[in-house]
Amino acid sequence: MVDSMILAQPDILMLSSAGLLIATFAVVVRRGFVDWLSAYRYQSIVLAGAAATIAYFAGAWEIYIAAALTLLIKAIIIPKVLLRVTRKIKDELKTEANPYVSLRLSVVIAALLVGLSYALTRQMLPDSTLDKVASTYLPVSMSLFLIGLFVMVNRRLALNQVVGLLIIENGLFLFTTALTHGLSILIEIGIFADILVGVVISSILLYRISQTFDTLDVGELEKLRDD
Amino acid sequence: MGLPIDSSAFPTQSSVLVLSLLLTPAASGILVTVTRKKRPVEIITIVSAALILVQAALLVAGVISEKQIRAFGDLFLLDAFGALVMLPIAGVGLISALYSVNYMGRQYDRGTIDDKHIIRFYQGFNVFMLTMLLVPVSNNMGTMWVAIEATTLVSVLLIMLYTKENAIEAAWKYLIIATVGLSFALFGTVFFYYANITAVPAETGSETAMNWSDMVAHAKLLDPNIVKTAFIFVLIGFGTKAGLAPMHTWLPDAHSEAPTPVSALLSGVLLNCSIYGILRFHIITLGTLGDSFSSTLLLILGIVSVGIAAASIYFQKDMKRMLAYSSVEHMGIISLAFGFGGFFGIYGALLHIINHAVAKPLMFFASGSISQKYETKSMSEIKGIIRNMPITGGLFLIGGLAIVGMPPFNMFMSEFMILGAGFGSGQFLASSLVVLFLVVVFAGFMRHLIKMVFGNPKPKSAASMDSSSEMGKLSVVPMAVLAALVIVLGFYVPQPLQALASDVIHIFNQGSDTPATSIAPIKPAAVAQVPATSINQGGLG
Numbered sequence: 001m002v003d004s005m006i007l008a009q010p011d012i013l014m015l016s017s018a019g020l021l022i023a024t025f026a027v028v029v030r031r032g033f034v035d036w037l038s039a040y041r042y043q044s045i046v047l048a049g050a051a052a053t054i055a056y057f058a059g060a061w062e063i064y065i066a067a068a069l070t071l072l073i074k075a076i077i078i079p080k081v082l083l084r085v086t087r088k089i090k091d092e093l094k095t096e097a098n099p100y101v102s103l104r105l106s107v108v109i110a111a112l113l114v115g116l117s118y119a120l121t122r123q124m125l126p127d128s129t130l131d132k133v134a135s136t137y138l139p140v141s142m143s144l145f146l147i148g149l150f151v152m153v154n155r156r157l158a159l160n161q162v163v164g165l166l167i168i169e170n171g172l173f174l175f176t177t178a179l180t181h182g183l184s185i186l187i188e189i190g191i192f193a194d195i196l197v198g199v200v201i202s203s204i205l206l207y208r209i210s211q212t213f214d215t216l217d218v219g220e221l222e223k224l225r226d227d
Numbered sequence: 228m229g230l231p232i233d234s235s236a237f238p239t240q241s242s243v244l245v246l247s248l249l250l251t252p253a254a255s256g257i258l259v260t261v262t263r264k265k266r267p268v269e270i271i272t273i274v275s276a277a278l279i280l281v282q283a284a285l286l287v288a289g290v291i292s293e294k295q296i297r298a299f300g301d302l303f304l305l306d307a308f309g310a311l312v313m314l315p316i317a318g319v320g321l322i323s324a325l326y327s328v329n330y331m332g333r334q335y336d337r338g339t340i341d342d343k344h345i346i347r348f349y350q351g352f353n354v355f356m357l358t359m360l361l362v363p364v365s366n367n368m369g370t371m372w373v374a375i376e377a378t379t380l381v382s383v384l385l386i387m388l389y390t391k392e393n394a395i396e397a398a399w400k401y402l403i404i405a406t407v408g409l410s411f412a413l414f415g416t417v418f419f420y421y422a423n424i425t426a427v428p429a430e431t432g433s434e435t436a437m438n439w440s441d442m443v444a445h446a447k448l449l450d451p452n453i454v455k456t457a458f459i460f461v462l463i464g465f466g467t468k469a470g471l472a473p474m475h476t477w478l479p480d481a482h483s484e485a486p487t488p489v490s491a492l493l494s495g496v497l498l499n500c501s502i503y504g505i506l507r508f509h510i511i512t513l514g515t516l517g518d519s520f521s522s523t524l525l526l527i528l529g530i531v532s533v534g535i536a537a538a539s540i541y542f543q544k545d546m547k548r549m550l551a552y553s554s555v556e557h558m559g560i561i562s563l564a565f566g567f568g569g570f571f572g573i574y575g576a577l578l579h580i581i582n583h584a585v586a587k588p589l590m591f592f593a594s595g596s597i598s599q600k601y602e603t604k605s606m607s608e609i610k611g612i613i614r615n616m617p618i619t620g621g622l623f624l625i626g627g628l629a630i631v632g633m634p635p636f637n638m639f640m641s642e643f644m645i646l647g648a649g650f651g652s653g654q655f656l657a658s659s660l661v662v663l664f665l666v667v668v669f670a671g672f673m674r675h676l677i678k679m680v681f682g683n684p685k686p687k688s689a690a691s692m693d694s695s696s697e698m699g700k701l702s703v704v705p706m707a708v709l710a711a712l713v714i715v716l717g718f719y720v721p722q723p724l725q726a727l728a729s730d731v732i733h734i735f736n737q738g739s740d741t742p743a744t745s746i747a748p749i750k751p752a753a754v755a756q757v758p759a760t761s762i763n764q765g766g767l768g
Contacts, residue, residue, distance in 0.1 A: 187369035224480045
């Protein structure tokens with residue numbers, strides 16, 4: 001059993017890495033908010049699996065808890081909250097009509113960002129200092145971070161900024177867990193609480209923006225200027 | 228022979244004090260939620276803020292006599308640096324709670340807000356105090372990050388109290404930019420933690436490895452390359468929250484659209500919390516890499532902030548936005564001063580933190596009363612304050628003169644010390660640039676201030692028709708207290724502050740290779756050898 005687990009290790013690592021990246025690319029190529037949320041949910045499930053894998057190899061029970069919390073909060077609660085709050089918002093407000101960079105070009109840029117992440121990780125943390133799990137997951141976590149940032153600045157919809165932030169946060173969680181085998185569980189819970197409260201607040205704000213401005217296009221939010 | 232009792236298992240006196248400091252605002256927040264009536268809720272918040280100030284003062288007294296206070300094992304640590312950040316939080320908290328009664332009361336009487344908003348305001352106010360107080364007592368850097376992120380969330384709620392378009396837009400920008408910024412900070416924090424557990428493998432998985440005290444003790448062992456990357460992430464992250472340019476874009480919106488008592492807290496003390504986060508890591512970095520790396524980065528961000536703020540202040544039309552940009556300027560000066568380092572650099576920076584925390588709330592309170600009186604924030608509409616509301620106008624003038632660094636007010640002293648440290652350590656280019664920018668700030672700010680205070684009041688404006696001139700005792704008294712402090716701190720620094728400041732300088736030196744001894748005039752710190760322009764020093768290595 002243990003032998004087969006060790007043999008299967010690279011496969012599990014590779015498969016989950018691929019899963020995480022595919023979900024991220026799904027956000028990059030899709031135009032609809034519901035699609036992004038399902039991609040995010042899928043990514044969070046894979047992320048929980050990845051965390052459980054790390055927990056298995058590190059033999060640390062705290063990471064199992066973090067994985068369970070990921071599953072509960074990120075795969076179930078957050079998508080539910082966002083879906084419920086945005087249900088009242090008209091559909092045409094929730095669709096990305098014209099991103100600053102076209103979707104096709106976005107995919108190319110996202111792919112370049114993945115390459116950049118691998119290069120950056122090599123540069124900052126040479127392979128020799130890392131174990132197998134960390135050296136597989138770190139570039140992936142960096143990719144999530146960078147693509148999340150890219151999604152936030154490239155798209156016009158306020159909804160995208162929330163999804164971008166959530167992807168960034170998933171990247172951070174993977175990074176932390178792979179590199180240091182998790183912070184202490186108290187802090188992890190604190191971070192989860194911050195995210196959850198942040199999502200609730202941003203969904204209230206999303207609703208108010210759609211009511212007050214009749215758009216979710218952040219390009220239209222430009223009343224506050226210095227002139 | 229000590230008794231075989233693990234002392235950390237029992238709540239010590241300091242643990243009780245720290246716990247009750249944190250429980251006070253929490254309990255008050257719950258009481259507000261339960262009470263739900265305007266008058267009792269105001270009283271609860273003021274009493275709680277007063278209790279916080281008393282307990283904070285007790286803790287600070289403890290820090291002065293014992294150098295540091297630990298609570299719950301190593302989870303909480305309050306040293307002189309934390310005390311210097313905590314004191315303004317408690318002080319401005321109480322003053323702000325008093326001012327809120329008048330300011331929010333007026334909004335309520337006018338019908339701008341209703342009971343629901345008042346309850347939300349005081350709930351948010353108390354939780355905001357809790358999250359801010361958690362920052363200076365955290366020893367664990369993860370806890371500190373969680374607390375700082377929580378301050379963002381609570382203050383977003385306070386800004387969006389008014390459901391006006393502007394407030395919603397400001398709250399959204401603030402939430403998104405600050406949260407992205409803080410995710411960089413978390414990245415950096417995790418990197419520091421990683422550096423610590425790789426340097427001392429025995430620490431892996433232990434509860435203490437994320438503690439600042441632990442990281443500082445191991446500072447010399449940490450991998451310099453990881454620390455460099457980590458510090459850059461932390462600087463970008465907490466720098467965003469501290470309003471350092473060029474990551475400051477959310478700040479003028481958020482600070483100008485918030486309810487005035489909240490603006491005072493945001494500008495006066497919340498920014499300090501974020502600067503404090505940067506500096507905790509700065510101290511570790513000093514230990515690992517010596518003086519040049521992080522100091523140079525702080526210096527550069529400081530100069531850029533002062534420069535950008537100077538230009539924005541000069542061309543500003545909105546009163547509260549001008550004050551917000553002035554916060555960017557002063558955070559820049561503080562960052563710059565820590566970049567200069569040395570005895571006078573750090574001493575001046577610490578005084579500047581206190582001075583700014585006194586003067587900026589004064590300005591915001593005055594501008595809040597003024598904008599309620601004139602029913603506008605546009606500076607071209609506001610003329611002749613001194614005639615319409617003589618006391619507020621006079622206090623506004625005192626605060627304004629202090630903010631631009633006029634003698635004999637408090638900020639002159641700290642700015643003078645900081646620039647002295649800059650020139651004294653041979654940073655001529657940086658210091659001259661800052662002097663130039665400060666002249667622009669002076670010209671711009673004074674131009675607006677003089678017109679507003681002494682200009683001819685517009686005939687038939689709302690202000691001239693209103694017979695009652697001031698906005699009520701509870702708005703004037705908090706301002707008068709702050710103005711008195713602005714004047715007193717311009718002449719002398721109280722003994723306890725001096726004691727704390729010299730302890731902080733000691734904390735900064737504990738990692739540094741070239742300690743700048745306390746009393747001797749600045750021995751040019753190693754920073755001096757790095758001209759401000761050599762940005763490439765800050766590369767990723």
